[in-house]
Amino acid sequence: MVTASKDITHLLSEEARSRRPSPLKTAFKYFGNPDIVFLGGGLPLSDYFPWNKVTAHSPAVPFSKGIGAVPVTEEDALVIDLHKKKEFLENADDIELSRALQYGYTEGQHELMKFLKEHTELIHKLPYEDWGCVATIGNTQAWDAVLRTFCDKGDTILVEEFTFSSALETANALGITQFPVPMDESGILPDKLEHLLDNWVGKKPKLLYIIPTGQNPTGSCLSVERRKAIYKVAQKHDFVIIEDEPYYFLQMETYTQDVAAREGKHVHSHEEFINALVTSFLHLDTEGRVIRLDSFSKVLAPGTRFGWIVAQNNILERFVRLHEVTIQCPSGFTQSIINGTLQRWGQSGYLDWLIGLRAEYTHKRDVAIDAVYKNFPLDVIKFTPPVAGMFFTISFDASKHPDFETKYGKDPLKVEEALYESGLQGGCLMIPGSWFKAVGQTEPPQPVEETDPESANWIFFRGTYAAVPLDKLQKGLENFGASAKKEYGL
Amino acid sequence: MVTASKDITHLLSEEARSRRPSPLKTAFKYFGNPDIVFLGGGLPLSDYFPWNKVTAHSPAVPFSKGIGAVPVTEEDALVIDLHKKKEFLENADDIELSRALQYGYTEGQHELMKFLKEHTELIHKLPYEDWGCVATIGNTQAWDAVLRTFCDKGDTILVEEFTFSSALETANALGITQFPVPMDESGILPDKLEHLLDNWVGKKPKLLYIIPTGQNPTGSCLSVERRKAIYKVAQKHDFVIIEDEPYYFLQMETYTQDVAAREGKHVHSHEEFINALVTSFLHLDTEGRVIRLDSFSKVLAPGTRFGWIVAQNNILERFVRLHEVTIQCPSGFTQSIINGTLQRWGQSGYLDWLIGLRAEYTHKRDVAIDAVYKNFPLDVIKFTPPVAGMFFTISFDASKHPDFETKYGKDPLKVEEALYESGLQGGCLMIPGSWFKAVGQTEPPQPVEETDPESANWIFFRGTYAAVPLDKLQKGLENFGASAKKEYGL
Known part of the structure; x- marks a missing residue:
């Protein structure tokens, strides 16, 4: 209903x-009224807009070679002429430039x-x-x-x-x-x-x-x-x-x-x-x-x-x-x-x-997750292969780091920092999860969630499979995985 | 100096x-570093931007037929091809679409x-x-x-x-x-x-x-x-x-x-x-x-x-x-x-x-001011021909309106309203000046300018010569002038 x-x-x-x-606004109701010469608004005449036509070149439906393919034949390519004047528009639902570029x-x-x-x-x-x-x-x-x-x-x-x-x-x-x-x-x-x-x-x-x-x-x-x-x-x-x-x-x-x-x-x-x-x-x-x-x-x-x-x-x-x-x-x-x-x-x-787009991202996600399985120290991490978006996260059990209790004084954020730095050294940048943590208010006192002592030792990194070509994506995750293994002494 | x-x-x-x-931001300093695979940002690949080229058609320097002329010959027209990929750009200072359309x-x-x-x-x-x-x-x-x-x-x-x-x-x-x-x-x-x-x-x-x-x-x-x-x-x-x-x-x-x-x-x-x-x-x-x-x-x-x-x-x-x-x-x-x-x-x-543009606006301004001289009741108005912008204003001495002391109870704003309405009836809209008046603060008390009793009876209207073609501009000012004359019994 x-x-x-x-x-x-x-x-x-x-x-x-x-x-x-x-x-x-009350005056603008007379704008376009054929009986009234409207001298109310500071609108420039579209005669002086210095673009008479804009043509956009796009791929054509049904994108048979994939959405990333560069159109080469006439069937693949769509040529969209957008004229300044309405009378020249090739499509009734186009927006003429004299209107698009006006107030x-x-x-x-x-x-x-x-x-x-x-x-x-x-x-x-x-x-x-x-x-x-x-x-x-x-x-x-x-x-x-x-x-x-x-x-x-x-x-x-x-x-x-x-x-x-x-x-x-x-x-x-x-x-x-x-x-x-x-x-x-x-x-x-x-x-x-x-x-x-x-x-x-x-x-x-x-x-x-x-x-x-x-x-x-x-x-x-x-x-x-x-x-x-x-x-x-x-x-x-x-x-x-x-x-x-x-x-x-x-x-x-x-x-x-x-x-x-x-x-x-x-x-x-x-x-x-x-x-x-x-x-x-x-x-x-x-x-x-x-x-x-x-x-x-x-x-x-x-x-x-x-x-x-x-x-x-x-x-x-x-x-x-x-x-x-x-x-x-x-x-x-x-x-x-x-x-x-x-x-x-x-x-x-x-x-x-x-x-x-769904097919492209599915493939990229698959390549990324395959590379995680192949390269990361599976005994100290957990992850959920994403079903949406550009990002995947890999969580690490900081308490399993050999230096956790000694050098890092049981501080998971110190392990996070070490992993970030060693990733960079190894040639791959992923973003530490703590950078995204919202800091809550304290005044007036709101109920605070008790932290589960087990989950408190987990830290995570955010990566994306969106921004780089597949070969670089694989190489990057190979690098980060190797650095993480080294950090954990694995 | x-x-x-x-x-x-x-x-x-x-x-x-x-x-x-x-x-x-601290991570983004590694973006573009050839030694590091950057998995930090949620940037979509430009391969999936569905525009391979945009072509803009502009008038060419020196605009010999005027800036409002539609280019017809090859010498008048400039064809600007903006490609997605940098290597196809025809001009070293162009911005390729893969960059222009990215974050x-x-x-x-x-x-x-x-x-x-x-x-x-x-x-x-x-x-x-x-x-x-x-x-x-x-x-x-x-x-x-x-x-x-x-x-x-x-x-x-x-x-x-x-x-x-x-x-x-x-x-x-x-x-x-x-x-x-x-x-x-x-x-x-x-x-x-x-x-x-x-x-x-x-x-x-x-x-x-x-x-x-x-x-x-x-x-x-x-x-x-x-x-x-x-x-x-x-x-x-x-x-x-x-x-x-x-x-x-x-x-x-x-x-x-x-x-x-x-x-x-x-x-x-x-x-x-x-x-x-x-x-x-x-x-x-x-x-x-x-x-x-x-x-x-x-x-x-x-x-x-x-x-x-x-x-x-x-x-x-x-x-x-x-x-x-x-x-x-x-x-x-x-x-x-x-x-x-x-x-x-x-x-x-x-x-x-x-x-x-200066020549076009000078001409439009001239046509407008000529029409004011020709059509407005010069005995009850004052105006300064503008040297810049899209607007001109015509001030009216409200106290010279025959009904000022009677029907309008010496209120200049009532004369303003009457002129606005009669202008609309006559077929031209100009905006009453009082619509643009800033209202000042009162707390804490600031020095208030004493109003000159003579200038207090002047009201004004804002018109534009920018927005309409010249024939309509002349027609509109003829209409407004005639309405104003009628209002003033002239």
């Missing part, structure tokens, strides 16, 4: 509440936002009606906008115990405290979250920041059961869930060491692909208390600086008011080129692209 | 002071920023050494970044008595109070500014926000003498000058009603052009207490969403830290295309473009 969203405006920040509509359209250009709303519906099938999408310039900016829209200085937010350190830094500088929610290798623990909030002292957190799929840094993927349980806690304790999902479409087949069995596991049809995707918080959101941050950074390119927020319309309006006085909107070149590409691919072709 | 900048970090906001460098480069792409720094030096000839440029996504975003970098909630800033209302709204929502500095038809009055600050009660303002050239909404251009005097007040009272200068290159020849004399007034050489530009605050800034917000919105196109901040390096570093956790950087398409265009035009060709 499709419902309407709940009013969550009581959770808005002072900044978001105090935004007033500009008086100039306005803070929400994002209509054609592109319509495509993205349809895509969002196709994938997430939202259970309430009054939702929409607003353009951002990527999830980093969107997260800053979320904090400004919901939090005042001194507020506390909930974050995963290990999380994207840049996101923490955004909150830090705004004077917003982070409270880390305990995790295991499958993500945050709903019962711990509930216990925490049941016993909360002082003003409750207004939001939970979470990277549910291909988590950064752990590489974990939160199960549907946990998502459901967390959503219930959000309802009980009235907070908003911010799902930061840049890696959502980097979901992969489950890892198997049996090379022969791998080929049979690939998804092929669009239906198979969509069904294989993990259920999003958005899909569980009957009340409009989930805000999803989506981005093209990992599926098309980071430098597009284009993303979008999915949320209930009433909240999106506050983001539009914020964007009007800050970013205005994403680049017109970006919007016109992405839109031109996606309109030609169609919803179906875009799914083909994402299926191609 | 070239000096070094003064330390102004004591003026930074709590937010700007509290930004910490990310620990991940990184928060300061802006090197080639483009180098061009802009050279351009800035050519135009402004800064008197101190340690300055630079950092990319923004336009002055609206840059202004928000300035406020976050210098102001805390509850701070007061100085603004022009009439100013860009969206800039005020940005400050409002951040809880920053604005104190209006009195203006006349030539901009803010340095002696009033000094008097204000000499008698200031409580925490002093950290910055003055000013649009010195082609001011919005008044269209005025601040004289060099006033700029020098204001800079001295800034030194005396230790505040930063934010010069928001989107219209700087829309400087025009002085208006003359003598049509025959117009042609001879045009600038031709680059030297003539540069010498004719009004001296910027940047050029007077021996200490590094000017922050200039520059933008391509009015000289190339608003939808590029590209601008840059010029300031001392020590302060720019704080903007880079802010951008890392918010916007990251402008769109890679935008940077690659603008850079490709400017590198081919060269510094000299870019000046040709700006000279062309």
Whole structure:
């Protein structure tokens, strides 16, 4: 059953509440009125925009040679002409440069936002009606906008115990405290979250920041059961869930060491692909208390600086008011080129692209995990082959290091540092897990999780299989594995 | 004599002071090191960026048929091929898409920023050494970044008595109070500014926000003498000058009603052009207490969403830290295309473009002012033909309205409203000046300027000659003039 969203405006920040509509807006209703010469706005004439046409060269659906192949034949290649003037456009859904490069359209250009709303519906099938999408310039900016829209200085937010350190830094500088929610290798623990909030002292957190799929840094993927349980806690304790999902479409087949069995596991049809995707918080959101941050950074390119927020319309309006006085909107070149590409691919072709991406990342992940099995000291490590994202983590039992009790005084972080340095010496850099640890608030005193003495001695490293070609990936993991073995005297 | 900048970090906001460098940055020094396989960053491979080439079609130097002409011959047209891979680039200073569309480069792409720094030096000839440029996504975003970098909630800033209302709204929502500095038809009055600050009660303002050239909404251009005097007040009272200068290159020849004399007034050489530009605050800034917000919105196109901040390096570093956790950087398409265009035009060709723009705006301004002379009730108005920007203002003596003392109870704002409405009825929209009035703070009590009883009865309207073709411009001003005459019973 499709419902309407709940009013969550009581959770808005002072900044978001105090935004007033500009008086100039009342005049802009006459813009384009044929009976009135509009001398109201400082818009330059598009005659003086020095680009008459931009042509983008893309691979064509169905990407039969793989999404990484350079198109060589006419069938492989798509030539997208984007003209300044509307009358020259070759496609009714293209965005002419005279509009793309003009002021306005803070929400994002209509054609592109319509495509993205349809895509969002196709994938997430939202259970309430009054939702929409607003353009951002990527999830980093969107997260800053979320904090400004919901939090005042001194507020506390909930974050995963290990999380994207840049996101923490955004909150830090705004004077917003982070409270880390305990995790295991499958993500945050709903019962711990509930216990925490049941016993909360002082003003409750207004939001939970979470990277549910291909988590950064752990590489974990939160199960549907946990998502459901967390959503219930959000309802009980009235907070908003911010799902930061840049890696959502980097979901992969489950890892198997049996090379022969791998080929049979690939998804092929669009239906198979969509069904294989993990259920999003958005899909569980009957009340409009989930805000999803989506981005093209990992599926098309980071430098597009284009993303979008999915949320209930009433909240999106506050983001539009914020964007009007800050970013205005994403680049017109970006919007016109992405839109031109996606309109030609169609919803179906875009799914083909994402299926191609899934195959590429599955293969890269397989190569990385094979190399871990082959090169790492298996007796002192544990790891879970990731099913989503760009990252994998290898945990080491610091207490098994020969110098743990002597040279390192039983301090696991000293072992972490030694492994990092010896990895560098050996020719491979992976990031120490402690660099991602959220530091919690202490005032007023919140319930603190007792540390399991056994798990306290485990440290981990984050690696990526995304950024380097396969031969380098294998070489790097061979190096790191060898260095770690040496460290452990193995 | 070239000096070094003064330390102004004591003026930074709590937010700007509290930004910490990310620990991940320490690892990034190994990125690109041939001896180390870098598995540290979540960067997607550029093989999967779905654009192999973007081609931009621009007009070619020297724009012999005017900057608004559509290139038709090969000599008029510039075809700029921007390839994904560096080895295919046709120009050593182009930015390949694999880099433009990747993460990184928060300061802006090197080639483009180098061009802009050279351009800035050519135009402004800064008197101190340690300055630079950092990319923004336009002055609206840059202004928000300035406020976050210098102001805390509850701070007061100085603004022009009439100013860009969206800039005020940005400050409002951040809880920053604005104190209006009195203006006349030539901009803010340095002696009033000094008097204000000499008698200031409580925490002093950290910055003055000013649009010195082609001011919005008044269209005025601040004289060099006033700029020098204001800079001295800034030194005396230790505040930063934010010069928001989107219209700087829309400087025009002085208006003359003598049509025959117009042609001879045009600038031709680059030297003539540069010498004719009004001296910027940047050029007077021996200490590094000017922050200039520059933008391509009015000289190339608003939808590029590209601008840059010029300031001392020590302060720019704080903007880079802010951008890392918010916007990251402008769109890679935008940077690659603008850079490709400017590198081919060269510094000299870019000046040709700006000279062309000057001629276009001079002509549009002339047509507008001619139409005002022809159609408006000259006995009840006053106006100064603008020498810069997109706007002109027409002031009306409200006390001469036949209903001023009766129907409107001596309230000039009621006459303003009546003129606005009758203009709309007559088929032309111009914006009432009162919509741009900054509302000052009252707590703690600051010296309030006594209103000159004669000037208190003057109201004004802002129009633009930028946004509409010439025939519509003439028609609109004919309509507004006729409506105003009717209102005044003339």
